[in-house]
Amino acid sequence: MSKLEELINKLCPNGVEFKKLSELMTPNPKSKIGAKKAEQMLKGEYPFYTSGKSVYYINEHMVDGENIFVNDGGQAxxxxxxxxxxxxxxVISFRPINVNGKYLYYILMKKKEYINEKMFRGSGIKNINKNDFFNMLLPVPPLEVQCEIVRILDNFTLLSAELSAELSARQKQYDYYKQKVLDNIKTNNIKHITDIALVKARVGWQRLTRAEYLYEGNYFLITGTDFVADGSINFDTCVYxxxxxxxxxxxxxxxxxDILITKDGTLGKVAILKDEPPKETTLNSGVFRISVLNKQEVYPQYLYHYFTSKYFKDFVESVKTGSTIPHLTQQGLVTLDIPIPELNEQVKISNLLDKFDKLCNDISEGLPAEIEARKKQYEYYRDKLLTFKELK
Structure with a gap:
């Protein structure tokens, strides 16, 4: 029997008390500082939490000790x-009271999807219903049980953070190694992209609108949101x-x-089709199709690695247009020159880079697969540990 099971059997065998969130917190004052203003402030040591993913560091602080931050609009x-x-x-901020602060954070994270679905309302940008949020009932086991749950979940979190840090280091190592490999290409055979590949994109929208997207059918449409970090396309997310x-x-x-490259918004995401698509497939206006003309001269996987290198990223920065929403135009892309060594050298380079790429980005193997497995394991145990029957 685990220590947690022993504590539950000893301290709350018949269930635990459920309390409103409002009984477990003291609200902090509403901030007068917007995220844009904080971004422009002098850099400092204190974290500044926004309603998005960004966290800035400024010289001022508003609260001290344990605090929880929840955005009031968009999504939970x-x-x-x-x-x-x-x-x-x-951002809604509050200080936990009468409860282990980290336990309260974990229980709210467990209910994040519920909060997002049930408490964020509105036709445009959704806003949280504070009355529902603060009246939400949460299980509150004895403090010893809370602390043991926090200890277990903290260990899971630490392991995930260590794996993510290792993945980040491997990714930097891979990018450095890829650059070194491409730097060492000694060839006078510099080819214009249009000499070695067909470069095409949907002309405008060809009057194709989102209203025509289908949720089932026989013809896939790839958009920029269907690209995966390992260089593949997630056909499960494609519309028809x-x-x-x-x-x-x-x-x-x-x-x-075929090699696909995003051309609007988030520029330069790259994918390669290693097999025929599961259904006949076309593109929306935000994606380029690059199709090698002669595979006896150009190895498609080599071209894919070039498009994921710093060389291509720097090229995109030099030719992109648009200040608010950046664009990679066909007129800009077709100015690209690419070094093309002998075919056997292209294959050798690709095989070397594939091994590193698989370790860093493959979602079925390597570190990303382990991180995903740990994430699922954490969510399973978190939900299991934080599920209590109510004391009657």
């Missing part, structure tokens, strides 16, 4: 910090379009060995 996002900190005007729309343009119909 919950953060915890123990120490001096500040927060934005669209009609046969007429698929037949409209053969130049953007996707096939094995």
């Amino acid at each position: 996002d919950i953060k915890y910090y123990d120490g001096k900190s500040s927060y934005a005007d669209h 379009i009609s046969k007429d729309r698929y037949d409209m343009d053969q130049n953007i119909q996707v096939h094995k060995d």
Whole structure:
């Protein structure tokens, strides 16, 4: 029997008391500092929590000790910090009382999806219903039980953080190694991209609108949101379009060995089709199709690695247009020159880089797979540990 089971059997065998969130916290004052203002402030040592993923560091602090931060609009996002900190005007902040602060954070994280679905309302940008939020009932076991749960979940969190740090270090190592490999290419055979590949994208939207997207069908439409970090396409997230729309343009119909590059918003995400798509597939206007003209001269996987290198990232920065929403235009992309060594050298380079790429980015193997497994394990145990029957 585990220590936690012993504590539960001893201290709360018949269930635990449920209390309103309002009984477990003291609200902090509403902030008068917006996220944009904080971003422009002098850099400091105190974290400044926003309603998004960004965390700034400034010279001022508003609260000290254990505090929890919840954004009041958009969707549920919950953060915890123990120490001096500040927060934005669209963040609800409170100090835990009569409860282990980290336990309260974990129980709120367990209910994050519920909070997002049931308590954020509105037709445009959703806002949290504070009355429902603060009246939400939460299980409150004895303090010893809370502390043991926190100890277990903290260990899971620490392990995940260590794996993520290792992955980040491996990714930097991989990027450095890839750059060194490409730097060492000794060739006078510099090819214009249009000499070695077909470069095509949907002309405008060809009047294709989101209203035409289908949730089932026989023809996939790839958008910029379907790209995966390992260089593949997640067809499970693809929408469908009609046969007429698929037949409209053969130049953007996707096939094995095609390389895809995002051209609007988040520029330069790259994927390669290692197999034929599971269904006939085309592209929306935000994605380029790069199709090698002669595979006896150019190895598609080599081209993929070049497009994921710093060389191409720097090129994109030099030719992109648009200040608010950046764009990589076809006019800009077709100015690209690429070093093309002998075919056997391209294959050798690709095989070397594939091994590193798999370790860093493959979602079925390597570190990403282990991190995903740990995440699922953590969520399973978190939900199990934080589920209590109510004391009657």
